[in-house]
Amino acid sequence: MNDIIQPVHFEHHSTNFNRLKGRLEHMVGKAIADFNMIEEGDVVMVCLSGGKDSYTLLDILRTLQKRAPVDFKLIAMNLDQKQPGFPADVLPNYLKSIGVDFHIETQDTYSIVKEKIPEGKTTCSLCSRLRRGIIYKVAGELGANKIALGHHRDDMVETLFLNMFFGGKLKAMPPKLVTDKGDHIVIRPLAYCAEKDIARYARGMEFPIIPCNLCGSQENLQRQNIKQMLHEWERQYPGRSQTIFTAMQNVKPSHLLDTSLFDFRNIQLGAAVDEGDVAFDQEI
Numbered sequence: 001m002n003d004i005i006q007p008v009h010f011e012h013h014s015t016n017f018n019r020l021k022g023r024l025e026h027m028v029g030k031a032i033a034d035f036n037m038i039e040e041g042d043v044v045m046v047c048l049s050g051g052k053d054s055y056t057l058l059d060i061l062r063t064l065q066k067r068a069p070v071d072f073k074l075i076a077m078n079l080d081q082k083q084p085g086f087p088a089d090v091l092p093n094y095l096k097s098i099g100v101d102f103h104i105e106t107q108d109t110y111s112i113v114k115e116k117i118p119e120g121k122t123t124c125s126l127c128s129r130l131r132r133g134i135i136y137k138v139a140g141e142l143g144a145n146k147i148a149l150g151h152h153r154d155d156m157v158e159t160l161f162l163n164m165f166f167g168g169k170l171k172a173m174p175p176k177l178v179t180d181k182g183d184h185i186v187i188r189p190l191a192y193c194a195e196k197d198i199a200r201y202a203r204g205m206e207f208p209i210i211p212c213n214l215c216g217s218q219e220n221l222q223r224q225n226i227k228q229m230l231h232e233w234e235r236q237y238p239g240r241s242q243t244i245f246t247a248m249q250n251v252k253p254s255h256l257l258d259t260s261l262f263d264f265r266n267i268q269l270g271a272a273v274d275e276g277d278v279a280f281d282q283e284i
């Protein structure tokens, strides 16, 4: 219990904080509208880890629910993976205090992961696979057709570089996708929100944050390196992460080299494509 990070009380009622709150609500509302994430009658299961992102997600969704043009239901869900020291009463107490429907699923994936993965090896990939399976099963049991996750803009940009540097693929993390069996739609309503805004909001709201290193595993080292690279870029060139994110929404298949996305073979004289030979210019 003494592992809980104590909230820092600051700027709760300040104009700046209200502006930040307004910005986050606007960004979440825009993402929901742009990708048609939530529709009339949806039952949305919001996955809560106890980290700043998922608390913020639930909080903003609850605010937007009150003024949304469509009627939908929210159920908060936490998976207690039985990591040593996990303070099992923190989330139920918080969820009761705000009066939201919730479900706590207890499954000891920690022991499975410890048993299967040799000491010193990273456990995150098996752990996430197990967690994903449980989340889908619980969504089915709760009658939820949508599953909301707390990934944000910076997670998406990091994933883009991870896939590029280590997977040789130009792909990031979708704001909305259908699960493999086709039973649920996963949505990421924080897609347009910057991590630093979420962190500030979570501090201001004094969410009872549960530290994310209870399992003792190092978060994927490659992701950490990418995060550091992006932070360094952001320091040198403020706004770079947002520019990269904007680029992810502005893709020109005719100016890449994927023959499955653009029919280069059948290019004909007289059929100029969007932004045509501007690509030959060195300067933007």
Ligand code: SF4
Pocket: 123, 124, 125, 127, 128, 212, 213, 215, 216, 217, 218, 219
């Ligand atoms: S950090 Fe721990 S809890 Fe998180 S995915 Fe990795 S093994 Fe699982």
